Amino acid sequence: MTHYDLYAIGNALVDSEYEVSDALLQTMGVSKRHMTLVDTPKRAELLGHVHHVQPRQTGGGSAGNTVVALAQLGGKAFYSCKVAHDNLGDFYVKDLQAQGVDTNLTHTRASEGQTGSCMVLVTPDAERSMCTFLGVSAELDEAALNPHDIAKSKIYYMEGYLAASPTGLAAALKGRRVAQEAGVALALTLSDVSMIQFCKGGLDAMLGDGVDYLFCNLEEAQVWCGTEDLDAIRASLKKMAKMVCLTRGPEGSEILTADASCHVAAEKVKAIDTNGAGDMFAGAFLYAITRGYSPEQSASLGNHAAAAVVSQHGNRLTLGQLSAIKAYALPPLK
Numbered sequence: 001m002t003h004y005d006l007y008a009i010g011n012a013l014v015d016s017e018y019e020v021s022d023a024l025l026q027t028m029g030v031s032k033r034h035m036t037l038v039d040t041p042k043r044a045e046l047l048g049h050v051h052h053v054q055p056r057q058t059g060g061g062s063a064g065n066t067v068v069a070l071a072q073l074g075g076k077a078f079y080s081c082k083v084a085h086d087n088l089g090d091f092y093v094k095d096l097q098a099q100g101v102d103t104n105l106t107h108t109r110a111s112e113g114q115t116g117s118c119m120v121l122v123t124p125d126a127e128r129s130m131c132t133f134l135g136v137s138a139e140l141d142e143a144a145l146n147p148h149d150i151a152k153s154k155i156y157y158m159e160g161y162l163a164a165s166p167t168g169l170a171a172a173l174k175g176r177r178v179a180q181e182a183g184v185a186l187a188l189t190l191s192d193v194s195m196i197q198f199c200k201g202g203l204d205a206m207l208g209d210g211v212d213y214l215f216c217n218l219e220e221a222q223v224w225c226g227t228e229d230l231d232a233i234r235a236s237l238k239k240m241a242k243m244v245c246l247t248r249g250p251e252g253s254e255i256l257t258a259d260a261s262c263h264v265a266a267e268k269v270k271a272i273d274t275n276g277a278g279d280m281f282a283g284a285f286l287y288a289i290t291r292g293y294s295p296e297q298s299a300s301l302g303n304h305a306a307a308a309v310v311s312q313h314g315n316r317l318t319l320g321q322l323s324a325i326k327a328y329a330l331p332p333l334k
Contacts (some may be wrong), residue, residue, distance in 0.1 A: 005290040007077070007175075007184075008158075008159070009168075010062055011062070011137040011168070012105075013137065014088045015275070016056070017120040019053065019122050021123065027049065028049045031129065035191075043117075043133045046131055058316055059091070059099075060315055061081065069280050069283025070284075072100075072317070074287070078149050080144040081140060083115040083116070088117060110139065112136075115136060116133060116135035122313070142167075142171045147178045151179070154290050155187050155213070156184050157282075159191060160190045163195050164195065164199050169202045185213065187214070188215070189214075190203060190224065210239075214241035214245070216237070217247045243257050245285060247278055252264050253303055257295075266307060272311060273313045276315025277310050279315070284302040284304075288302075301330055304328070
């Protein structure tokens with residue numbers, strides 16, 4: 001008998017989102033649209049550039065955003081991660097609890113160090129560029145896992161960003177083995193182009209002999225496959241998972257399986273901030289698929305949820321927003 005719809009592992013990060021100009025982004029030396037890991041001195045330097053900008057602070061982390069979306073839609077989720085005994089750590093734990101997400105953090109927290117944080121720099125074209133200070137999240141390890149709960153989940157979800165952390169990768173892989181032995185479906189998000197460029201070996205390890213669900217956007221797929229030819233990309237991705245969710249922004253999403261490809265149109269909106277769009281899609285898709293909806297219906301819910309999150313500032317939607325989207329996008333199950 002399953003206990004959780006989704007069990008995820010990833011980096012616990014508190015997001016601070018700033019609206020900046022392209023000129024300031026260039027002055028800061030930040031790679032646009034991508035995630036860059038920063039250390040304490042670099043983080044202090046970057047903060048000096050935006051000291052005059054008031055940030056919006058929310059709970060974040062890629063897999064964290066995904067489990068919160070699934071829980072807000074009515075699913076049951078568990079999140080394995082790591083924070084410190086500091087103000088940001090307290091903020092993160094309370095945020096997960098308020099969203100109805102179970103976590104190891106109620107029992108396991110780092111005794112020293114700082115909770116991870118992410119500077120999200122949003123330019124006028126709605127693109128987000130991230131500078132991530134992992135803090136104690138870089139030390140995420142197997143102690144964060146609850147193997148008993150993994151074995152009683154429908155899907156085990158791995159955040160590709162863990163490919164950058166030796167201990168985090170080892171923890172993700174141990175959870176993968178537990179899930180596979182228990183017959184739990186496996187899911188992976190490629191997370192970011194930087195992970196593909198610099199940590200592909202870790203992503204390969206998480207992929208292993210294939211996963212049930214793979215999430216990536218078009219740019220990540222192009223870099224992974226080494227081509228911009230969509231037909232070649234589709235053929236390559238199909239070998240990696242039983243089902244691939246390829247998100248293409250305003251072009252919607254594609255669901256790829258060994259036997260078929262299906263395009264699901266996106267809702268037309270004006271994008272303000274793309275932070276969290278892929279995470280939101282994954283959370284909504286996985287909620288619907290674990291409820292018995294078809295891949296096309298699940299992708300439609302994901303598209304609507306992602307469209308809503310890019311239409312506002314911030315990486316999360318409210319419970320009310322997601323409830324309205326669910327009522328609109330999903331038909332009642334028979």
